[in-house]
Amino acid sequence: MLQFDRSSETLPIMTDDEYAKFCAFFYRQTGIEYHDNKKYYVERRIVDRIAKTNSESFRDYFTMIRFQASGVEMQALVNLMTVNETYFFREDYQFDALVTGILPALVKGKRRGDPIRIWSIPCSSGEEPYSIAINILERWEQADSWDIEIHASDIDSRILAEARAGRFSARSVGRVSSALLSKYFTRKIADEYQICDALRGSIDFSLVNVIDPVQTRPFRNFDIIFCRNLLIYFDDVARRETVEMFYDCLAPAGYICLGHSESMSRMSSIFRPRKFKDVVVYQKPGPGEPLP
Amino acid sequence: MGLVKGPPPAAEAVPLAARDIDALLIDLVAPDSGVRRHAARDLGAHPDAAMALCDRLQAETSSSVRAVLLTSLIRRQSPAVAARLTTFLRSDDTPLRNAAIEALQEMPDAVAPYLQALLVDPDSDIRIFAVNIVATLRHRRAPEWLTVVIRSDAHVNVCAAAVDGLSEVGGPDALADLHALRHRFADNDFMEFAIDTAIRRIGQD
Structure with missing residues (x-):
């Protein structure tokens, strides 16, 4: 050998x-x-x-x-x-579950006037939070009835600058329909699409190291966290620490969406699996609910 | 309504990580489970707090706090922590017992010195728990320890647990002992099935 x-x-x-x-x-x-x-x-x-x-x-x-x-x-x-680089509507079955299952279930427990808070971490160059935004605006009929905040974080300041700038390659937008491209993007040059200012301005981007408790502690009362294809790169202890941190970042009955190859059951038992059609996400118990 | 830009989450005026160990130990027994979780997490950075975390683990009733306590203990693992956790294997509190097993499985070097004794404990339940720990332990001697169990333990359930473990982590070195075990429990159909499964899996690898 x-x-x-x-x-x-x-x-x-x-x-x-x-x-x-x-x-x-x-x-x-x-x-x-x-x-x-x-x-x-x-x-x-x-x-x-x-x-x-x-x-x-x-x-x-x-x-x-x-x-x-x-x-x-x-x-x-x-x-x-x-897996290579990210792109718009990657693992879009979760975005389907978001508008057809998670959000409708979530708002049943919300009062009118309460914001819906979503956190995308790591957000990389922005494809995920922008995909979430477009998906909600296009496909959730209650979108106009709620204040929806999308926060997006990454550890990489360079990639965050790209996310804020909102310029994407043709490969990155390859799964975006021509109708949505026309509606939300401007073609700058042959291989570059600029996302519209309205979307750029609606997402709060921030630099966060997910394993630093001082950095993550201000992030509280989120209803939904997207953390996809990150935890598989961590060792077992860091993985546990991260999902336990998310527990405190979530509002009661809030949801976590992990990547397709990630399973919460291998990291922690403090969340309940919830199935929306064929999509499994993980929910923090609501007030007074027992843990599994 | 619709998408709105929320305010950036505000940094706290005084980072909680700056709190000293005395303040954290007070928070560790606070009525609010969220306060206890934060204290358990931050105390993971304090080696002197390891036994206090073990004490709290024994008393804690909230699953989410218990999970954080376990993680801090795994992060802070040491032979002393492992020794304390092994005492919880004798508890009647099933969640506590399972928590101890879960934590010990994640600290191979720290628990290794105690496993030999646990694997020959007079209580067969303790031996089964020890086998369960060894079976998922990332330790180069784990297959050897399981092989010793199937070679010497008289209790069928202990041996069955070890065979199950060997089906996951065993290598060709275990095959002779697996075949020999078949004769020790010749009339036990489940054992026969478990041994066949283990031998087949080892052969596939």
Whole structure:
């Protein structure tokens, strides 16, 4: 077995036999097949995960992903292998659930005049909070009856500046219909779309490190938190700390939406799973409600 | 109505993280569960508060506070914390017991020195809890410890728990002992099924 040199990230980190064994395992777990021509792609991502998990070697890391009871590291690797940059209406089944299930359920417990507060974290370059805004305006018939605040945060100041600027590539808006493109965007140049000022001005962007309790403590009384495809990159303790922090950020009976490969049951039992059609989200108990 | 830009969440005048340990220990027993959660979280940064967190875990009735206490103890893990948590395995309070198991599973190096004793405890329930801890422990000796259990423990439920654990973390080294176990519980259909499953899974890996 080849040794992993963390200082120089020397490749290869695995023998051909180990690569074949990994690919067979990965295929069994995910159905995704990699061949010899993808070895560099696969190894680069495994090197990243070996470093982040403080594994000593490929063999050590492979043992972990095969036997880790929670399966969270396997999910992190899957995500790294399959997910690239964000884009508008990514995992849009959750946005469907937002307008057809979550918001209607939420407002049953709200008084007229109460704001609906939504937090998108990490918001990256803004596609998620803008998608939430467009989805609500276009598809929730009660949108005009409520004050809806959307807050969006990220740890990366550079990406936040991009989010505030609201300029997106053609690839980023690839899933936006031409009607919505015309309504909410202006085409600046061939490959750049500028989102309208009304939307840019309606979202509060802020720099937040989600694992810093001093930074997150002002964020309170949110009704819905979108935190998708972030926690898989954390270790077990940081993951627990983050979802427990979200518990305090949420109003009673508030909801958390996680990414498709993330499951709250592997992190904490203090939220209740709620299903809206085929979408599972997680709810903080309401006042006086017992925990599961 | 519709989208409105909410005010930026305001920073607190005095960061709570700046509170000293004495103030946090007072908050740890406050009537309000939110105050207790904050105290439990912030006390995780204070090594001297570890036993106070264990004390609170034993008394705490709120699941959300208990979850934060556990997380702080996992973050602050040490042999002393692990030793204290192992005493909770004997509690009649099921949520407390489960909380202790959950926390100990997350602190492999801290709990390792105590596992040998727990795995041969006179109480079979304690041995089962210990096996449950080992089965998900990220420790290189976990398969070996489980193998010792199936080689030596006389209690069928303890051995069944260990076989279950080996089906997840065991390797080829465990196969001979799994086959041998079949003879020790020859008339037990469940054990037969569990052993077959473990051997099949180990073979697949």
